[in-house]
Amino acid sequence: QRELSVATARAAEKLLLGVREKSAGNLKRGQARNFSETPDNFWYVIIQPRVDELSITVRGPVDRFAALTGIEVKDDRGNTRFKVRGEGDVTDALKLIFHAIRKQ
Secondary structure, eight states: OTTSOHHHHHHHHHHHHHHHHHOOOEEEEOSSSEEEEESSOSEEEEEETTTTEEEEEESSOHHHHTTTSSSOOEEETTEEEEEEOSGGGHHHHHHHHHTSOOOO
16 A cells, blocks of 8 residues: 555455455565466566555466456566556456466
């Protein structure tokens, strides 16, 4: 919260609450401002305070997600990355997150 604007911090909180409604787990903090989902790392988030965004990577190739929402998706070494810039992106971000490939 202290590294993001109030609006982006609120979006991050809504995003996490939305994930927890459907998926138990924890976010494990990495070395910097990055967090990975445990035990199934189907999504990963990096807090980007300079640009006031969240960069999210989900498991699966870009073509799996490209037509799902209006959020721009990019390849991230065989997975898919996208940005959350505010509360207006949360609903689409949750669609992308829950469309990620999960471990069986």
